[in-house]
Amino acid sequence: xxxxxxxxxxxxxxxxxxxxxxxxxxxxxxxxxxxxxxxxxxxxxxxxxxxxxxxxxxxxxxxxxxxxxxxxxxxxxxxxxxxxxxxxxxxxxxxxxxxxxxxxxxxxxxxxxxxxxxxxxxxxxxxxxxxxxxxxxxxxxxxxxxxxxxxxxxxxxxxxxxxxxxxxxxxxxxxxxxxxxxxxxxxxxxxxxxxxxxxxxxxxxxxxxxxxxxxxxxxxxxxxxxxxxxxxxxxxxxxxxxxxxxxxxxxxxxxxxxxxxxxxxxxxxxxxxxxxxxxxxxxxxxxxxxxxxxxxxxxxxxxxxxxxxxxxxxxxxxxxxxxxxxxxxxxxxxxxxxxxxxxxxxxxxxxxxxxxxxxxxxx
Amino acid sequence: xxxxxxxxxxxxxxxxxxxxxxxxxxxxxxxxxxxxxxxxxxxxxxxxxxxxxxxxxxxxxxxxxxxxxxxxxxxxxxxxxxxxxxxxxxxxxxxxxxxxxxxxxxxxxxxxxxxxxxxxxxxxxxxxxxxxxxxxxxxxxxxxxxxxxxxxxxxxxxxxxxxxxxxxxxxxxxxxxxxxxxxxxxxxxxxxxxxxxxxxxxxxxxxxxxxxxxxxxxxxxxxxxxxxxxxxxxxxxxxxxxxxxxxxxxxxxxxxxxxxxxxxxxxxxxxxxxxxxxxxxxxxxxxxxxxxxxxxxxxxxxxxxxxxxxxxxxxxxxxxxxxxxxxxxxxxxxxxxxxxxxxxxxxxxxxxxxxxxxxxxxxx
Numbered sequence: 001x002x003x004x005x006x007x008x009x010x011x012x013x014x015x016x017x018x019x020x021x022x023x024x025x026x027x028x029x030x031x032x033x034x035x036x037x038x039x040x041x042x043x044x045x046x047x048x049x050x051x052x053x054x055x056x057x058x059x060x061x062x063x064x065x066x067x068x069x070x071x072x073x074x075x076x077x078x079x080x081x082x083x084x085x086x087x088x089x090x091x092x093x094x095x096x097x098x099x100x101x102x103x104x105x106x107x108x109x110x111x112x113x114x115x116x117x118x119x120x121x122x123x124x125x126x127x128x129x130x131x132x133x134x135x136x137x138x139x140x141x142x143x144x145x146x147x148x149x150x151x152x153x154x155x156x157x158x159x160x161x162x163x164x165x166x167x168x169x170x171x172x173x174x175x176x177x178x179x180x181x182x183x184x185x186x187x188x189x190x191x192x193x194x195x196x197x198x199x200x201x202x203x204x205x206x207x208x209x210x211x212x213x214x215x216x217x218x219x220x221x222x223x224x225x226x227x228x229x230x231x232x233x234x235x236x237x238x239x240x241x242x243x244x245x246x247x248x249x250x251x252x253x254x255x256x257x258x259x260x261x262x263x264x265x266x267x268x269x270x271x272x273x274x275x276x277x278x279x280x281x282x283x284x285x286x287x288x289x290x291x292x293x294x295x296x297x298x299x300x301x302x303x304x305x306x307x308x309x310x311x312x313x314x315x316x317x318x319x320x321x322x323x324x325x326x327x328x329x330x331x332x333x334x335x336x337x338x339x340x341x342x343x344x345x346x347x348x349x350x351x352x353x354x355x356x357x358x359x360x361x362x363x
Numbered sequence: 364x365x366x367x368x369x370x371x372x373x374x375x376x377x378x379x380x381x382x383x384x385x386x387x388x389x390x391x392x393x394x395x396x397x398x399x400x401x402x403x404x405x406x407x408x409x410x411x412x413x414x415x416x417x418x419x420x421x422x423x424x425x426x427x428x429x430x431x432x433x434x435x436x437x438x439x440x441x442x443x444x445x446x447x448x449x450x451x452x453x454x455x456x457x458x459x460x461x462x463x464x465x466x467x468x469x470x471x472x473x474x475x476x477x478x479x480x481x482x483x484x485x486x487x488x489x490x491x492x493x494x495x496x497x498x499x500x501x502x503x504x505x506x507x508x509x510x511x512x513x514x515x516x517x518x519x520x521x522x523x524x525x526x527x528x529x530x531x532x533x534x535x536x537x538x539x540x541x542x543x544x545x546x547x548x549x550x551x552x553x554x555x556x557x558x559x560x561x562x563x564x565x566x567x568x569x570x571x572x573x574x575x576x577x578x579x580x581x582x583x584x585x586x587x588x589x590x591x592x593x594x595x596x597x598x599x600x601x602x603x604x605x606x607x608x609x610x611x612x613x614x615x616x617x618x619x620x621x622x623x624x625x626x627x628x629x630x631x632x633x634x635x636x637x638x639x640x641x642x643x644x645x646x647x648x649x650x651x652x653x654x655x656x657x658x659x660x661x662x663x664x665x666x667x668x669x670x671x672x673x674x675x676x677x678x679x680x681x682x683x684x685x686x687x688x689x690x691x692x693x694x695x696x697x698x699x700x701x702x703x704x705x706x707x708x709x710x711x712x713x714x715x716x717x718x719x720x721x722x723x724x725x726x727x
Binding site: 067113114117121122124176267277282285286290291292293294297299305306 | 652668670
C-alpha cells in the first residue's frame with residue numbers, strides 16, 4: 001500500500017492487483033484485493049483518481065445499513081468518483097484510453113417501464129456503487145458501462161468530476177422543483193447537500209436564496225458560496241413559528257423549499273414557510289416516519305416533491321462546471337491518499353461533520 | 364318562522380323579505396331575515412332553488428369552526444347551490460332574468476399575484492359562502508357576481524347544478540394529479556368527496572379505479588357508480604401493511620395516483636405505501652392538522668404529495684360532463700328537505716349522521 005497522493009495497486013507476478021476499500025463489518029474498513037469482472041463489449045475499465053465520501057458511505061460504515069439497504073457481506077465502499085479510461089470494450093466508440101471521465105454510479109435495467117419512461121433512478125433493479133450488494137468504487141480500478149462515463153471538459157479537474165455526483169442531487173432537485181428566474185428558494189441545511197443545492201439553484205437562475213442551519217460555520221460557508229441571506233435556527237420544534245417569521249423577513253415570498261436535512265422540524269418549517277401554491281422538496285433522508293403539519297400545507301396547495309438520487313444530470317453538471325457557472329472546488333475541504341491509515345482517517349473526518357464538507361480521496 | 368311555503372312570502376313594503384338559515388351558535392340554526400346588499404353593476408340577484416349540505420357546513424354547525432375559520436357572529440350557512448336569476452346589474456351582458464345558473468361560491472380579489480396567476484382558489488382575501496365571516500347561500504335569494512354564475516344547459520337540473528360544487532373538488536383534484544387514460548387511480552374513502560372523485564376520475568379517462576372504505580354500504584354505492592373494485596379496510600394502523608397488499612392486488616398493476624379523500628394518518632400512510640414509484644398522492648380530505656406519516660420512504664420513491672384546496676375554473680367542465688352524461692351525479696342525492704325551520708334542523712341531523720346519507724339537498 002502506498003502512503004499518500006498517487007498510489008498504484010500492488011503487483012503480483014508482474015500484474016497489478018486491483019485493491020479496494022472494503023467495508024468488512026461495523027466501523028471496519030480494509031484495503032484488500034478486488035477482482036474485477038471481465039470487460040463487456042459496452043464496458044470500460046477506469047483507473048480511479050478522485051473519490052469523494054458521501055453521508056451514505058459514512059452511514060454504512062457506522063451501521064452497516066442505510067434505510068432498507070443492509071450490508072450482509074463485505075462490500076467495496078464509495079461512489080462519487082472520476083478517473084482515467086484504461087481499456088474500452090469492443091463496441092465502445094465514444095471513449096478511448098486516456099480519456100478523463102466522471103462516473104454516474106447506477107446501472108439500471110433499461111427494460112422496465114420506469115426506465116423506458118426516463119425515470120431510471122427509480123428502477124427496482126438498480127445496481128448502484130456501494131449500495132449493497134453492489135460493490136463501490138473506492139478502488140484502483142473499476143469496470144463500468146461506457147454510457148455512464150462522461151468525458152470531462154479540458155478545464156474540469158478529476159476532483160470536480162467526482163463532485164458531479166453530489167452536485168447531481170442538487171440539479172435533479174432543481175429540475176423537479178422547476179427552479180427558474182422567478183422562484184425564491186429556501187434551503188434547510190447547509191451541509192454538503194444543502195450547499196450543492198444552493199449552487200444548483202443559483203445556476204438555474206433563482207433570484208433569491210436563503211439558507212438555514214444550526215451551525216454558524218456552515219452558514220458562513222453558504223454565504224461565501226453566494227447565499228443571499230442566512231438564518232440560524234435551533235433544533236427545537238417550538239421555535240418553528242419564530243423561525244418562519246425570520247425566514248420571511250429574510251426572503252419575502254418563499255416559492256420553493258428544499259429540505260436537505262429531512263427532520264420533523266426542518267420539514268415542518270419548510271411546509272409553513274412556503275407560499276401557497278409552492279413546493280417543498282424532500283431531499284434529506286433524516287427520519288423514516290415524520291410528524292408534520294401536512295394538512296395545512298395541502299390546504300394551501302403546497303406540494304411535497306420527493307427526490308431520489310438523480311437522472312440525466314452529468315452532462316448538465318459538467319457544462320455548469322466547464323462554464324464556471326458553478327464552482328464546486330470550495331466544497332472540497334479535506335484530502336487523503338489511498339492507504340489503510342488514510343482511508344480510516346478520511347472516514348473519521350467525514351463522520352465528524354463540522355468543518356468537513358467534502359472529504360476527497362486522491363488515488 | 365313558519366312550516367310551510369306560504370309563510371315565506373311575507374310582504375313587507377311590497378318587497379319580499381329575504382329569509383336565510385343562520386348559524387347562531389353550536390348546533391343552533393334559525394331561519395331569520397337576511398338583508399341583501401345592493402346589486403352592483405356586475406352582480407346578479409339569484410333566487411336559490413337547490414342547495415346541498417357539505418361536511419364543512421356540518422362541521423361549522425357542530426363546532427362553530429372549521430380549521431382556522433371561526434364563526435364569531437351569526438352567519439348564514441350553505442354554499443353548494445343553484446337558482447334562477449331574478450335581477451341583473453347594469454353591466455351584466457351574459458345572463459338574463461330567468462336564466463337557471465349554478466353558483467361558484469368564492470369571490471377572490473382578482474388583484475393579487477395568486478389570482479393573476481390563475482390560482483385564485485388560494486387568494487388570501489377570498490370571500491366564500493358559509494366560510495366565516497362571509498354569509499352563505501341557504502336563503503331565498505343571494506346577490507353574487509355574474510361571472511361566478513354559470514348558466515345550466517337545458518338538460519341539467521337545478522339539483523345537478525348545485526352538485527357542481529362538490530363535483531368541482533373531484534375535478535380539480537383530477538386535474539392537479541393529471542388523471543388520464545393511463546393513470547390507475549386509488550381512492551381512500553367512499554363518502555361524498557371520494558364518490559365525486561370517482562366520477563371525475565372516470566370522466567377524465569382513468570382506466571381502473573379502486574376505492575377503499577371502512578363501510579360496506581358506501582362501498583356498494585361506489586360499485587354502483589362504476590368503481591372497478593372495492594376493498595373494505597379497518598381503522599387500525601396495524602392492518603395497514605396487509606391492506607396495502609390487498610389494494611395492490613385489487614388494482615392488478617401499479618397505482619399511479621391515490622386520492623386521500625379522508626385525511627387521517629392511516630389513509631395517508633396507506634396511500635403513500637400503495638402508490639407506485641414516481642406516482643402521486645393527492646391529499647383532499649382535511650381531517651387532521653398534524654399527520655404522522657412515513658413521508659421519507661415515499662419521497663425516496665419520488666411519490667409526490669399534491670395538496671388540493673377547493674377548486675378553480677371547474678364549473679364549465681362540470682356542466683359539460685353533466686350535459687353529456689359523462690357524469691351522473693343524481694345517485695349521490697339521497698335525502699331531500701324543504702326550507703322550513705324544522706326541515707333545516709332535520710336536514711343537518713341527517714347529514715351529520717353520515718351512513719346512508721350521501722348528499723342532503725334542500726329544495727327551495
